[in-house]
Amino acid sequence: MKHLVVTLAALALAATITAGIAYRTGSSRTVQAALAQEDAMEWLRVDFGLTDAQFAAIKKLHDDYSLICEEHCRAIQDATRTLRTLKAAQASPADIAAADREVQSLRLVCESAIATHVRRCAAEMSPEAGKRYLAMVLPKIKDFDHVAPPDLGLHHRHP
Amino acid sequence: MNPTPQDPLGPVLSAWRVNPPPDPAFRPQVWQRLRRTTPASWGAYLRAHAGAWLLVAGVTLVIAGWGGRAAAAARLEAERERRVIAYLVELDPRVLALTRP
Numbered sequence: 267m268k269h270l271v272v273t274l275a276a277l278a279l280a281a282t283i284t285a286g287i288a289y290r291t292g293s294s295r296t297v298q299a300a301l302a303q304e305d306a307m308e309w310l311r312v313d314f315g316l317t318d319a320q321f322a323a324i325k326k327l328h329d330d331y332s333l334i335c336e337e338h339c340r341a342i343q344d345a346t347r348t349l350r351t352l353k354a355a356q357a358s359p360a361d362i363a364a365a366d367r368e369v370q371s372l373r374l375v376c377e378s379a380i381a382t383h384v385r386r387c388a389a390e391m392s393p394e395a396g397k398r399y400l401a402m403v404l405p406k407i408k409d410f411d412h413v414a415p416p417d418l419g420l421h422h423r424h425p
Numbered sequence: 426m427n428p429t430p431q432d433p434l435g436p437v438l439s440a441w442r443v444n445p446p447p448d449p450a451f452r453p454q455v456w457q458r459l460r461r462t463t464p465a466s467w468g469a470y471l472r473a474h475a476g477a478w479l480l481v482a483g484v485t486l487v488i489a490g491w492g493g494r495a496a497a498a499a500r501l502e503a504e505r506e507r508r509v510i511a512y513l514v515e516l517d518p519r520v521l522a523l524t525r526p
Contacts, residue, residue, distance in 0.1 A: 269470035277482055281489035288493025293501040301504045306512040313505070328516075335516060342519060376519050383516065402509055407517075 310387075314395040323390045331383045338376045345369045380407050 300312035307328070311321050349365040384403050388396035471478060514520050 269465075269467050272467055273471065273478060277478075277485055280482070281485050284486050285489040285493035285496075288490040289497045292494035292497025298501060298504070301501075301508050304511070306508070306515060309508050309512070331516070338519075373519050376517065380513075380516055402505070403513065406509060406513055 310399075314391050314399055316391065316395075320390050320392075324387050327383065327386050327390070331379075334379055334383075338372065338379060342369065342372045342376065345372050377407060 297309075297313050300309045303309070307321070307325060310316060310324060316324065345365065345368045349362065349369055352362050352365050381404065384400065384407070388400045390396075391399060465473070
């Protein structure tokens with residue numbers, strides 16, 4: 267009985283060590299390090315194996331897009347402010363509906379712009395990486411306009 | 426208790442010789458009995474059950490390794506998911522319009 271218990275304990279120890287080693291070596295350390303840096307561009311570079319040329323091209327796309335993003339952001343803020351003002355002023359339902367349609371329309375334009383942008387980024391990557399990137403990003407764009415996750419610590423910078 | 430001279434038991438016992446048939450299994454049986462009474466070492470126990478324990482150890486270590494890799498993959502996927510969301514937040518004017526003053 268004693269030998270059985272000792273053998274089981276040794277086996278449990280060996281299993282724990284094996285699981286620990288498999289856990290430590292089970293995923294790419296460079297990707298984990300890039301994820302831990304909280305830097306989107308570094309994550310893209312490492313996780314999608316971007317070459318320097320690809321990285322530079324995607325960085326330029328992002329920089330260019332940030333100007334469009336800024337315009338869209340302001341337009342949505344303006345339209346939303348107008349909608350709130352109309353609601354607060356108890357404007358006519360037709361005016362409120364029109365303002366609401368404007369906000370929704372701008373949101374659709376944004377959704378389309380983001381999808382176009384990420385497709386352009388994917389086109390700069392290798393075919394396999396681009397496919398994986400789109401599979402990761404595109405499904406989230408469609409319903410990604412409600413609230414930002416509260417714990418992300420947003421530090422968005424427009425030029 | 427000394428036998429008297431006329432007691433016939435003394436000469437009978439003196440003349441008595443025991444000649445048992447030799448038993449070739451006698452020594453092994455003695456050792457077997459000794460082994461049964463003394464505890465075997467852990468090594469001896471393992472050797473005696475090597476087949477069963479090797480099978481159990483093999484299956485356990487494979488499961489442990491697979492579990493470790495699966496946990497690592499799940500963790501990486503969760504971190505990646507979080508990174509994708511943060512990335513999209515920075516790209517999405519709809520979210521920025523909500524979060525900016």
